[in-house]
Amino acid sequence: MAIWLPRLAIDRWRLAEGLRPGQGSDAAPLALIAETAHGPRLAAVNDAARQAGVRSDMLLADARALCPELAVAPADPAGDRAALEALALWAQRWGPWSALDQPDGLVVDVTGVAHLFGGEATMLADAARCFAARGYAARPALAPTAGAAWALAHHGPERAILHPGESLDVLPVAALRLDPGTVLVLRRLGLKRIGDLSGVAREALARRFRNHKAPAANPLIRLDQLLGRVPEPLLPVLPVDVPLVQRRLMEPIRHRSLLDRVLADLCADLTRVLEARALGARRLELALWKVDGEVLQRRLELAAASRDPAHIAALFGRKLDDLDAGFGIELARLRAPWTEPLALAQRDLEAAAEVHGTSLAACIDRLAIRLGPEAVRRPVPRASHVPERAQQWIGPLEPERVSQSDLPFHTRPLKLLDRPEPIAVLYASPDGLPRRFRWRGAVHEIARAEGPERIAPEWWRERSTVRLRDYYRIEDGAGRRYWIYRSGLVDDGRGGAPEWFLQGLYA
Amino acid sequence: MTISAPTPLAAFARRRRFGAVLPAPAETRLWQPGPNERPDERHSELFAAPGDAAGAGLALAFAMAQLRGQAADPVADYPDERPWLWVQDAAALRLTGRPYRPGLPPMLRHRLIHVAAKTPEDALFALEEGLRCRDLAFVVGEIAGNPRALSLTAQRRLSLVAEKHGVPLWLLRVGAERDLSSARQRWTVRAAPSLPPRWNAQAPGAPAWQAELFRARNHPPGEWILRNDGQVLTAEPAQPAPHHGDLAAPAGDRPLAAG
Numbered sequence: 001m002a003i004w005l006p007r008l009a010i011d012r013w014r015l016a017e018g019l020r021p022g023q024g025s026d027a028a029p030l031a032l033i034a035e036t037a038h039g040p041r042l043a044a045v046n047d048a049a050r051q052a053g054v055r056s057d058m059l060l061a062d063a064r065a066l067c068p069e070l071a072v073a074p075a076d077p078a079g080d081r082a083a084l085e086a087l088a089l090w091a092q093r094w095g096p097w098s099a100l101d102q103p104d105g106l107v108v109d110v111t112g113v114a115h116l117f118g119g120e121a122t123m124l125a126d127a128a129r130c131f132a133a134r135g136y137a138a139r140p141a142l143a144p145t146a147g148a149a150w151a152l153a154h155h156g157p158e159r160a161i162l163h164p165g166e167s168l169d170v171l172p173v174a175a176l177r178l179d180p181g182t183v184l185v186l187r188r189l190g191l192k193r194i195g196d197l198s199g200v201a202r203e204a205l206a207r208r209f210r211n212h213k214a215p216a217a218n219p220l221i222r223l224d225q226l227l228g229r230v231p232e233p234l235l236p237v238l239p240v241d242v243p244l245v246q247r248r249l250m251e252p253i254r255h256r257s258l259l260d261r262v263l264a265d266l267c268a269d270l271t272r273v274l275e276a277r278a279l280g281a282r283r284l285e286l287a288l289w290k291v292d293g294e295v296l297q298r299r300l301e302l303a304a305a306s307r308d309p310a311h312i313a314a315l316f317g318r319k320l321d322d323l324d325a326g327f328g329i330e331l332a333r334l335r336a337p338w339t340e341p342l343a344l345a346q347r348d349l350e351a352a353a354e355v356h357g358t359s360l361a362a363c364i365d366r367l368a369i370r371l372g373p374e375a376v377r378r379p380v381p382r383a384s385h386v387p388e389r390a391q392q393w394i395g396p397l398e399p400e401r402v403s404q405s406d407l408p409f410h411t412r413p414l415k416l417l418d419r420p421e422p423i424a425v426l427y428a429s430p431d432g433l434p435r436r437f438r439w440r441g442a443v444h445e446i447a448r449a450e451g452p453e454r455i456a457p458e459w460w461r462e463r464s465t466v467r468l469r470d471y472y473r474i475e476d477g478a479g480r481r482y483w484i485y486r487s488g489l490v491d492d493g494r495g496g497a498p499e500w501f502l503q504g505l506y507a
Numbered sequence: 508m509t510i511s512a513p514t515p516l517a518a519f520a521r522r523r524r525f526g527a528v529l530p531a532p533a534e535t536r537l538w539q540p541g542p543n544e545r546p547d548e549r550h551s552e553l554f555a556a557p558g559d560a561a562g563a564g565l566a567l568a569f570a571m572a573q574l575r576g577q578a579a580d581p582v583a584d585y586p587d588e589r590p591w592l593w594v595q596d597a598a599a600l601r602l603t604g605r606p607y608r609p610g611l612p613p614m615l616r617h618r619l620i621h622v623a624a625k626t627p628e629d630a631l632f633a634l635e636e637g638l639r640c641r642d643l644a645f646v647v648g649e650i651a652g653n654p655r656a657l658s659l660t661a662q663r664r665l666s667l668v669a670e671k672h673g674v675p676l677w678l679l680r681v682g683a684e685r686d687l688s689s690a691r692q693r694w695t696v697r698a699a700p701s702l703p704p705r706w707n708a709q710a711p712g713a714p715a716w717q718a719e720l721f722r723a724r725n726h727p728p729g730e731w732i733l734r735n736d737g738q739v740l741t742a743e744p745a746q747p748a749p750h751h752g753d754l755a756a757p758a759g760d761r762p763l764a765a766g
């Protein structure tokens with residue numbers, strides 16, 4: 001079943017104003033406007049304005065020329081979208097799942113449920129009546145496929161039902177859910193109705209639209225979807241119920257000890273809610289309403305799903321140190337917007353193993369809360385030849401992506417300086433090995449060396465002036481082992497004389 | 508070499524000096540490479556120069572020796588794959604660089620969790636939290652210089668936490684003076700020339716360190732050259748022990764009367 005809400009924006013504006021259709025300021029011409037690059041443009045118009053000749057998508061200046069008394073109000077596309085999502089959930093009263101049809105329609109799967117409402121025609125009448133009771137103008141239609149139902153809802157008669165054997169050939173080609181540009185192309189080709197398309201050889205249409213991959217730009221794909229020859233997956237709307245607990249306080253609290261007590265109660269409540277749904281929280285939001293209306297927000301992210309009330313309370317406790325309660329806090333609310341499944345766990349048979357120490361996730365949480373999430377990281381390999389790009393830092397408990405393993409014959413240093421440090425070298429020849437070098441004020445004689453290992457710049461990522469590097473693994477007279485490189489060659493045309501850098505330290 | 512148990516006089520001297528009898532070491536023998544089975548020796552300290560990674564390399568070699576020598580858990584059906592923690596403060600990070608995964612030992616590289624603390628206080632907090640965690644195999648800390656936060660009290664906290672939870676700690680002191688500490692083993696590390704590898708004598712070989720154990724609870728001090736060939740940590744005395752047996756030079760084929 002497809003439901004079209006042809007005047008969704010105007011109906012929302014009217015309901016927000018508390019008016020019936022044609023009452024009050026709805027009786028005068030009115031339009032909702034959206035700001036565009038070319039000035040204000042009408043997004044939706046009411047019935048009085050439509051009778052005055054005003055159409056949506058007009059510029060406001062043109063509309064004022066037609067109808068000087070036109071009143072305007074700002075459009076709210078985000079609010080329309082949210083209202084449509086709420087309506088889609090509500091429309092699940094007629095079927096097990098529903099999907100959005102942007103910007104002003106709904107699709108409900110009513111396969112095999114019509115008899116529960118006393119037949120298909122009764123169900124459509126019920127839908128129209130329910131939407132009218134909520135103050136929305138709606139055009140429901142019923143068909144075996146979503147495309148056909150959409151076509152009937154938009155271009156068919158009121159409360160149309162497509163029975164088996166009937167055809168939609170009389171509907172205009174715009175009923176195929178096509179772009180305005182494609183509709184214009186078809187009209188210029190003389191194809192005005194859906195039936196006209198079957199009069200043309202399919203190969204000719206396929207060749208004409210062979211470069212149009214999007215379904216909305218290719219009438220053949222839309223025609224097949226309408227007739228049910230190809231599947232058309234829709235994205236259903238699922239209700240997400242955010243676990244939420246709150247405490248209203250009889251007396252506003254101003255002291256930290258009382259707040260800690262409330263926080264512990266909230267955490268215990270939330271734990272019970274989460275446990276009932278077998279969930280663990282990853283992100284938590286604590287909101288505290290003060291007497292003067294201000295809301296204090298604290299947000300927390302956990303390294304792994306958890307519902308340990310003591311752990312959560314301790315983590316929030318660190319974030320409440322700079323709280324200014326003012327005249328007192330009268331409402332505390334704790335939400336878990338991001339949860340992950342966390343099954344009930346069997347307690348360890350050896351109880352000592354549980355009470356001893358903390359778990360890894362709790363340890364990571366404590367470190368990240370005090371030091372910041374950027375301070376606690378884990379290195380993972382990355383596909384790159386350039387040494388400093390060959391490793392990447394991710395969160396400590398994030399899974400490691402599959403990557404090609406390192407080549408075992410490369411001996412890499414244990415530590416890498418964040419920024420290669422320039423060294424002054426003495427060498428026999430510019431392209432050869434240095435004899436000694438000066439780094440951080442100390443002179444190192446090179447006793448042994450291995451190299452060069454040439455690592456070329458990644459031309460697909462870097463600029464053409466980046467120089468190649470010749471790496472040497474060296475050991476100085478005292479046994480200290482370093483990884484140094486020469487940046488560039490003598491005559492590579494990418495700068496002056498090559499420079500030397502020290503990048504890594506071996507164990 | 509075995510040193511006899513302390514005499515009653517020595518015990519009396521300890522009581523005079525500290526007010527209470529310190530527990531006498533159960534066994535005082537020369538340090539040997541290998542796993543440290545004693546539960547009261549979980550905190551070691553390594554003093555290293557800021558210009559190389561010798562200290563970090565030796566700490567990881569000690570850790571690998573410890574992991575390899577641990578008795579296998581009879582109920583665990585997989586090898587020990589617990590992560591380990593490496594905490595650096597900002598000064599140590601700037602002086603000696605950041606861990607580089609391709610260069611880490613293969614048995615440790617995928618298990619590293621790195622903490623870049625800004626101040627020594629934060630680093631000490633992270634070390635203590637890591638030692639409390641039952642899911643960590645060991646903890647390596649790296650703190651530069653002698654910050655005020657790293658006092659004897661802080662060291663003692665670390666020792667107690669490490670021994671209570673059984674998580675070993677190797678604390679690297681980068682460019683630091685030898686101050687008061689409660690670490691059970693205190694080492695001074697510097698790099699030593701490596702042995703030439705088999706196939707390319709001109710190349711640097713497997714890492715080697717000259718390590719001096721200058722203070723230890725259960726071992727007499729000593730100095731060793733330690734080498735790690737990737738599988739096992741070996742030690743040889745830094746200076747060959749003097750010969751006490753034949754002090755006289757070989758006589759040769761000359762008359763004794765000639766002097």
